[in-house]
Amino acid sequence: xxxxxxxxxxxxxxxxxxxxxxxxxxxxxxxxxxxxxxxxxxxxxxxxxxxxxxxxxxxxxxxxxxxxxxxxxxxxxxxxxxxxxxxxxxxxxxxxxxxxxxxxxxxxxxxxxxxxxxxxxxxxxxxxxxxxxxxxxxxxxxxxxxxxxxxxxxxxxxxxxxxxxxxxxxxxxxxxxxxxxxxxxxxxxxxxxxxxxxxxxxxxxxxxxxxxxxxxxxx
Amino acid sequence: xxxxxxxxxxxxxxxxxxxxxxxxxxxxxxxxxxxxxxxxxxxxxxxxxxxxxxxxxxxxxxxxxxxxxxxxxxxxxxxxxxxxxxxxxxxxxxxxxxxxxxxxxxxxxxxx
Numbered sequence: 149x150x151x152x153x154x155x156x157x158x159x160x161x162x163x164x165x166x167x168x169x170x171x172x173x174x175x176x177x178x179x180x181x182x183x184x185x186x187x188x189x190x191x192x193x194x195x196x197x198x199x200x201x202x203x204x205x206x207x208x209x210x211x212x213x214x215x216x217x218x219x220x221x222x223x224x225x226x227x228x229x230x231x232x233x234x235x236x237x238x239x240x241x242x243x244x245x246x247x248x249x250x251x252x253x254x255x256x257x258x259x260x261x262x263x264x265x266x267x268x269x270x271x272x273x274x275x276x277x278x279x280x281x282x283x284x285x286x287x288x289x290x291x292x293x294x295x296x297x298x299x300x301x302x303x304x305x306x307x308x309x310x311x312x313x314x315x316x317x318x319x320x321x322x323x324x325x326x327x328x329x330x331x332x333x334x335x336x337x338x339x340x341x342x343x344x345x346x347x348x349x350x351x352x353x354x355x356x357x358x359x360x361x362x363x364x365x366x367x
Numbered sequence: 368x369x370x371x372x373x374x375x376x377x378x379x380x381x382x383x384x385x386x387x388x389x390x391x392x393x394x395x396x397x398x399x400x401x402x403x404x405x406x407x408x409x410x411x412x413x414x415x416x417x418x419x420x421x422x423x424x425x426x427x428x429x430x431x432x433x434x435x436x437x438x439x440x441x442x443x444x445x446x447x448x449x450x451x452x453x454x455x456x457x458x459x460x461x462x463x464x465x466x467x468x469x470x471x472x473x474x475x476x477x478x479x
Contacts, residue, residue, distance in 0.1 A: 151437045151438070152437060152438065152439070153438060154438045157438050157439045176433075176439075176440045176442060177394060177417065177442050179439060180393065180394070180395065180436075180439055180440065180441050180442065181394050181395045181413060183437070183439055184393075184395035184396075185395060187437070188399070211414060214414060214418075215413075215414065215417050215418065218417070218418035218421060218422075219417070219418070219421045222418070222421035222422050222424065222425040223421070223425065225422075225425045225426075226424070226425035226426075226427075229425070229427075362433050363440075
């Protein structure tokens with residue numbers, strides 16, 4: 149059976165790109181659909197040129213941009229579901245015990261002295277920032293290496309933007325009188341903040357791994 | 368497909384059932400399978416199929432895997448454990464729907 153060659157596959161990628169579909173994870177599915185349809189035409193008309201077969205399929209093809217938008221919606225829904233599921237698991241037994249112990253320990257240590265307060269907060273916030281930005285840096289490296297954009301990661305970052313906003317909050321606290329936070333709500337907030345950072349890190353890392361394991365070989 | 372709107376609401380059920388029967392499938396294969404099974408009466412458009420597949424994947428009913436086929440990557444869909452349960456739910460909903468429609472459209476049969 150006549151098959152779509154490597155060069156012809158690349159032509160299909162170029163065609164999809166000309167329709168403003170820049171994401172590789174969206175392009176792959178469209179290109180395979182396109183190529184499968186062309187190969188099916190060739191089963192009955194093996195002498196038909198690639199260009200002619202492509203034109204024939206193209207006439208009956210769908211709106212690429214709508215497909216991308218629908219995929220975006222589905223991905224955001226999936227990621228948000230995962231974030232919420234992970235977050236709520238910290239608020240349920242047995243992890244809830246760990247959450248409460250962390251709040252207690254934090255509250256206890258925080259009340260010990262002003263120096264402990266400052267170093268502890270500085271440590272927590274520095275590690276938090278690192279955990280938030282290190283995976284982003286790794287993703288940009290990966291993107292540069294693959295020379296491709298991924299809708300999945302755009303959606304992860306969109307969903308994670310709230311986590312990033314929250315992550316920046318402590319920066320503002322540095323300007324205030326620290327004793328103002330010398331209370332339990334502050335301890336609770338800080339622990340939730342740490343959980344939020346950990347989840348953001350976990351989600352980013354997991355999806356970077358998905359991209360690496362799925363697309364690194366093919367690219 | 369002349370009665371597109373009638374089928375549109377059943378697209379998820381069709382996809383889940385096909386994957387239940389055939390194991391993993393890729394997008395184009397699904398459209399061709401439906402076309403063959405219905406002797407061309409039902410032709411799923413790509414614009415309807417892929418959003419439905421992505422939605423089912425996001426809901427956790429489908430899992431995906433990639434494979435290198437003929438110089439390109441191919442995305443295969445298969446049922447998850449949740450998806451397998453969902454097939455049974457969707458099919459029973461569909462049977463119920465067909466029964467109700469039959470009662471509405473052929474009320475005499477119901478009375479006999």
